[in-house]
Amino acid sequence: MPYALCFLLFVIGLYCAVVKKNMVKIVIGIMVMEYAVNLFLIMLGYRFGGKAPIVVEEDIVGAGGQLSSLFINSSVDPLPQALVLTAIVISLGSLALMISICIRTYERYGTFDITEIRRLKG
Amino acid sequence: MSVPLPVFVAIPLVTAFLLPIFGKKGKNAATxxxxLATISxxxxxxASIGRTGVYEIGxxxxxxxxxxxxxGLSSLLLLAIGVVSTAAMLFSVRYMEQYTAKSKYLSLFMLMVAGMNGVVLSGDIFNLFVFLEIASLAxxxxxxxGCEHEELEASFKYMVLGSIGSIFVLFAVALVYGNTGSLNMAYISKAIAxxxxxxxxxxALALFIAGFGLKAALVPFHAWLPDAHPSAPAPISAMLSGVLIKALGVxxxxxxxxxxxxITVQLGWLLTVLGILSMVTGAFLAIGQWDIKRLMAYSSISQLGYVVLGLGLGGLIIARGQNLAWASLAILGGLxxxxxxxxxxxxxxxxxGSIQMATGTRDLKQMGGLAEKMPVTRATCTVASASVAGIPPFSGFWSKLILVFAAIQAGFYWVAAIIVFVSLCTLIMYLKVQRYAFLGELPENLQQTKESRGSMLxxxxxxxxxxxxxxxxxxxxxxxxxxxPAVKVLTDGVSYSANVIGM
Incomplete structure (x- = not known):
């Protein structure tokens, strides 16, 4: 169920990016898609009632340094969180570039409406 | 001695962040x-040709x-990126003097090269996405x-479609990680096998095809390319059409x-159909264009179709279990x-770019008779046109010939016919460029046109x-x-994972 809602968010973002006429709204749509994917990544690694995957002394059982099955079964997967951090940084960069292009375009054309910004065709 | 792989990413990345320090005064030093960075x-x-290796970061x-x-495949792409970026960088030495902020341009250029080299070398699917974003953002x-009307409009269009493509790829990466528990391509391949x-x-596979298809501008996803490629400065158009759509897409x-x-039979058909659609649509749209760079951009779509067609045919033959030699031939033609x-x-x-700098226009109707004024540009343009149209001694002929052979041997006669037909369309569009740009009467206002000089030549x-x-x-x-070696990487298919893990 949460996955379905997450996918719905993705589709809403895609719809917004494809259908809207205002440049800023298109950018917002793209960012909603980006966040939906980030949310999906986080959910992949999440466990209800899980705990942070940091090994403390009582998690180590046996002489060889093996981890207890309790630790393995209850800790959250940290890798997707690292991926999401990277993805957020990248989307911040692209958001900044997109917004600055929007501002520059507004300076030139005096409008955000993409149906009026049509010099290129053919 | 093995080639240290991180150097391919490190050199352009370090250069990219060094260059803006020079600012306006040290423009020549920055250039x-x-x-030096692109040449190295x-x-x-x-030096990396014929070598293989795996490098574990940290x-x-x-x-x-x-x-x-x-x-093999990576080093083929590295070679292409090296050649094109060296030439484009040499060209920009003079060409970019018309713009302000040259050192920022050089910095973005190197960032793009770093991203492309990273995509080509990465063995990790998320890392591939990161490098893909570096190259696309640059x-x-x-x-x-240029920050003029057309440039901004094209950039926004490219950016929206490119971002959607990147998000598709990221979504696919997440799905793959959720289903196989690994991000390493070799391990994913093992898990899927x-x-x-x-x-x-x-x-995830469908999202990958859509995402990379958007980056490669295959036909249903091609809308941004004919706007973006002509609007960029000429050396960047050369980089985008020359290597970016290939490294990031194909x-x-x-x-x-x-x-x-x-590869499966369905995927082989999908690639073949995408390739044929791109070839035919790109060629038809290109013939009607009067903007010289727009014509070339549409022709890029068409030519990229040949590459994808070659890969698709090869994959189809492999998946059907037919003669592997034909498959190798088709893939060889494509690559x-x-x-x-x-x-x-x-x-x-x-x-x-040289014509645009000399005459100030990209419209074929306003040109004419430039053959006398710009002999070197004319000669090189003729060589390239003959090559793209597939006139015998030039390079384009050989690859098209191999593709036709492969298609006929595998029994796809209609594909061979389409290849020849599109080749004829290509010939027509480049004859049009030759006729209107270089032959005919020289208009009054272009009497003072001068050949470009120095590094551009x-x-x-x-x-x-x-x-x-x-x-x-x-x-x-x-x-x-x-x-x-590049063909072998693709014909070997999923035994790639054994090669990487075993090395």
């Missing part, structure tokens, strides 16, 4: 440094850490570099489809065409020589070292 990358790419063993993989900014495709992985697609998921296209299309865009002549000599890549000694 020299950037040129070319030398390294040549000495983390493979499934835990990120790895870089050099194999290219969005470069397309809008043993576990088979489930619904999630099938959806290479990544081929790697995922052939080496990670494994050879990829390299050829990198060289002649970047040359064509450089000549168009060097770059164009260098690429023109390559166009003539590229046919030699089919000589056995060179073919065995450069093309055959």
């Amino acid at each position: 020299v440094l950037a040129n 990358l070319l030398v390294l790419a040549v 000495k983390w063993p493979i499934p835990l850490g990120i790895n870089l993989v050099l194999d 290219s969005y900014a470069l397309v809008g570099f 043993s576990g088979g495709l489930n619904a999630g992985l099938g959806f 290479y990544a697609l081929a790697r995922i489809v052939f080496n990670v998921f494994g 050879f065409h990829l390299v050829n296209h990198a060289v002649y299309k970047s040359l064509l865009f450089l000549t168009s 060097v770059a164009m002549v260098f690429l023109a020589c390559l166009c003539v000599l590229m046919g030699l890549l089919l000589v056995p000694a060179l073919r065995c070292n450069i093309l055959e």
